[in-house]
Amino acid sequence: MTPARLVPLLLMGAGALTAVKRGPAVADHLFDAVKVALTRYELSQLVKGYQLDAAVSTAPAPENPQGFRNWAAETLRTSAARDATLDLWGQPWRFERDGRQVVFKSTGPNTAPDACADGAAPAEAAPDGEPLPPDDDICEWVDAAR
Numbered sequence: 001m002t003p004a005r006l007v008p009l010l011l012m013g014a015g016a017l018t019a020v021k022r023g024p025a026v027a028d029h030l031f032d033a034v035k036v037a038l039t040r041y042e043l044s045q046l047v048k049g050y051q052l053d054a055a056v057s058t059a060p061a062p063e064n065p066q067g068f069r070n071w072a073a074e075t076l077r078t079s080a081a082r083d084a085t086l087d088l089w090g091q092p093w094r095f096e097r098d099g100r101q102v103v104f105k106s107t108g109p110n111t112a113p114d115a116c117a118d119g120a121a122p123a124e125a126a127p128d129g130e131p132l133p134p135d136d137d138i139c140e141w142v143d144a145a146r
Contacts, residue, residue, distance in 0.1 A: 032109040035088040035089065035109070036108065036109070036138060038088060039087055039088055039106045039108075039138045040138060040140075042076055042087075042088075043104050043106065043138060043139070043140040044140060045075065045076060046072055046075055046076065046093075046104050046140070047104060047140045047141075047142045049075035050075075050102065050104075050142050051142060053071075054142075059071075062095040062096055062097045062102050063097070065092075065094070065095065068093075068095045069085040069092055069093055069095075070085065072084065072085060072093050072095075073085045087106035087107065088106075089106070089107060089108070089109065089111045090111075091106070091107040091111050093105070093106065094106075094107075094113065098141070100143060101141045101142060101143055102141070102142050103116070103139050103140070103141050104139065104140045104141075104142070105137050105138065105139050106137065106138040106139075107136075107137055108136035108137050108138050109136055110136055113137065114136055114137045115137060116137045116138070116139035117136045117137060117138065117139075
């Protein structure tokens with residue numbers, strides 16, 4: 001087991017202990033934090049795989065979402081029990097072209113397509129006064145010459 005996989009397991013164990021002591025809402029927040037860390041790791045692996053495959057012209061085009069998800073499933077090394085075409089929240093990976101870059105995306109904890117989380121504070125409220133959901137999509141960018 002690699003250290004990258006061991007740390008999230010330790011955090012999940014701490015989360016289980018916290019859930020017993022503090023309640024399920026705290027545990028859900030901690031589990032989402034662990035999933036975000038694992039998702040960032042998986043996206044970085046996809047970027048590395050894409051760069052290697054693009055070098056030999058076998059990388060799929062983002063305009064073919066299902067082909068791209070199938071490529072992602074082959075690239076990620078996950079357990080047989082997990083569908084690697086989906087992120088850790090059970091949503092399909094998303095791949096989009098942004099100029100000369102390809103953006104690899106996960107919907108993040110709210111499971112809704114948003115803008116990429118960039119650390120900026122979200123706006124206080126929409127024009128109608130309702131609070132805005134946070135931009136929590138998890139994204140990685142890679143240069144694409146194709």
